[in-house]
Amino acid sequence: MIGAGWAGCAAAVAATRAGHAVTLFEAAAEPGGRARNVSLPDGLQLDNGQHILIGAYSACLQLMQELGVNLHDALLRLPLDLRTPDGAGLAMPSPAGHPQIDVLRAVVNAGGWNWRERFSLLRTAARWQWQGFKAPDSASVLDACRGLHPRILQDLVTPLCVSAFNSLPENTSGAVFLRVMQDALLAERGGSDVLIARTPLGDLLPRPATRWLRDQGASVHCGLRVRYLTRTGDGNWHLDCAADDDTLPLPQFHQVILAAPAREAARLTSGISPSWSAMAQSLQHMPIATTYAWCENAAENLPPMQALRDTPERPAQFVFCHKDRLRPTPAGRTARLLAFVTSCCDLERETLEQAIRLQAQEQLGLKNLDIIATLIDRRATFVCSPALQRPPASVAPGLHACGDYVEGPYPATLEGAVRSGLAAAAALATSAP
Template sequence: MSNAAPARRLAVIGAGWAGLSTAVRATEAGARVVLFDMARQAGGRARSTPQDGLDLDNGQHILIGAYRETLALMRQVGVDVDQGFWRQPLALVSPDGLGLRLPGGPAVPAFVRGVLGWSELPWRARLALLAHAARWRLGGFRCPADWSVARLCEHLPRAAFDALIDPLCVAALNTPAREASAQVLLTVLKEALFGPPGGADLLLPRRPLQDLLPGPALAWLQSHGTLWRPGCRVQHVAPQAGGGWQVDGEAFDAVVLACSAIEAARLLASLAPEWSSTAAALAYQPIVTVWLRHPGLHWPQAMMSFPAQATPGLPAPAQFGFDLGRLGLAPDTFALVISGAAEWVARGTEDTVQALRRQLQHAFAGSTPAWQDERVSLLAVRTEKRATFACTPDLHRPSASPLPGLAVAGDYVAGPFPATLEGAVRSGRLAIEGLLQA
């Protein structure tokens, strides 16, 4: 990055992961940054808040080895990444011990070896999965923009689709496969499963999210002169005559909107009405996270994958579960994640928790010790109704540069990736590079 400052004074509105990335990169480039956020805590939708003596993340997040910019940013602000995460090769293993396990090493051989060794998947499904992956790779991981994931995989055996593609789709895009963008999923597969060695590795947080970026980044910024204004909801941005911008009447040379799409649309409604309409039109998918306590129970591994509708007639809301005790976060505590959770949000918390209890009791019926529902207590339920934008085919996302001297950073701006932490962090870098180029 150039050492020339993008502006003498820069306003960054929003202190989520996109805003923190923006502020760090702007400071590195020589700008004097003022960081605003309507909340009193940095981190946005990926933060930690205390409950019953624990720092619970606002939903259980997973990073992967392909999140190179996120990991680099963490290291830059002083985070020991090796100590902060439990790292392991990709493993989508159910409570019965079955599932896909990728070995280490170069991506393509690892994927081939992992699929060929997936003994519970019929040979026809394994070979078809490898054939589809080969075609996607030879085609440059491109497909028509209007294809859904279901359309992309219509000739893939159902066993392979249910065992791998569907869980990867809901984990990465937070959108059901019948509605999800095939092109975005192919981009994710290219980066993770077929990128540099280790790209598909799972990185499970061993510390609260607040300690892995928001806290250290804010401390780094303040030590480098950033002014932090928490609890400050910006009401008005406007261009100044002769150049520059005003934020609630205060003069800046440039502005980066790193707030939510809804807030950005509000701030730009009169200045960039077409951009504002595009941002406001984004649809969203919820994520529900449920924390349960079961004294004395430990899972065989830190992360479990739960097959969809494993038993006919038995609802299976959670796709993934995490043993927080094995991660060193909270003994006897388990986080269950329901992605693409619109159906369960509509059913309500009570029905969701009851269905989840039944799902776990059945999933661990053959385990020793078994999941004993009478010993389980409910710790917390958190519903993020706008967890991610709905990553649908041919989606029109707002640009990162709606006006001269004003950029937008966020996981929702136009780009090839779904709404992920890596997408947010990358958008912060791109926002500053855009201002530098301008």
């Protein structure tokens, strides 16, 4: 197993449960991939970027429970609320009945929309349902949303698209968007609920998974990069690992699951399957920036997740208020940890932080932000564009791939990564050489 992100951890756990002898290699010192723990010099533990889960992430939630995570204690569950500070936008009610009824209630009660705007959303949603929430592969989100009032595009579709896909509607697959909308809003009660981690994300799945694997006798090697992957004449696989001790024997395996990021997976497979490697290499990626700050005058009524009005000059789309992450100030007050999320971010760190300060003051009335870190993931997500050809899960006989970018029904989400990992582990049983 190469890679201990959420996909690799899921694959390793499932393969171990299926009776396979598992060895897991991770180049970084910390498991978790793009949703891992980061330690600041003062010892503060943060996520490498602010992430959320939603109630429809059934594979993630089930795996966490199986690893002993108490979901009630670990996750704060809230109805989806996309209202900006001026009150405009849609907020889902607490689940009380059929999901369709909850969505209808949310549309009727949405703030800042007139009845013409609401009707355009209801009419378009009815068309989506009549079409089975399907769209041509070549359709963008804008194509799928034809007929929607521009205000609905601005207040609902764009925030959903940016938060779920990290891309703008015109650059995003309409077919995948509708699938996500159906699963999140209509498939089950509470499917659209936002789940915010009360602890760093690494403590939700990657760390429990690696502890569980070691307890089951699996070998877990963090801080050990696989430099080369080669096929031997007898059909096995050799892994050349970057280790301080060059006298270590080359590990040999019957089957390999490649759970590395797309660019690293492309490098490792360039001499094995050039076509697969080229497909992985060709994926376009978009950055996400998370700006963490202490704020002692954070309003008591600031919700755990607050949508913001973003512009090129005020770029953050959301701010998260971690009310259980507190720090005393020299004046005897209490500062709360805030996380401002800027998707599709192309600003330099200093420019971004200055813009965040102004946006916090203008839209939230928050002054004197003590910014402690801005973490920018330049390759946070692949662009799930219309008609995108994603690498398949099978690379070569005995070599499988998993990750949120591998061919599948979802965009670059934690749920997509976990489901991909589970599918890769299931494939081991049917494709042994």
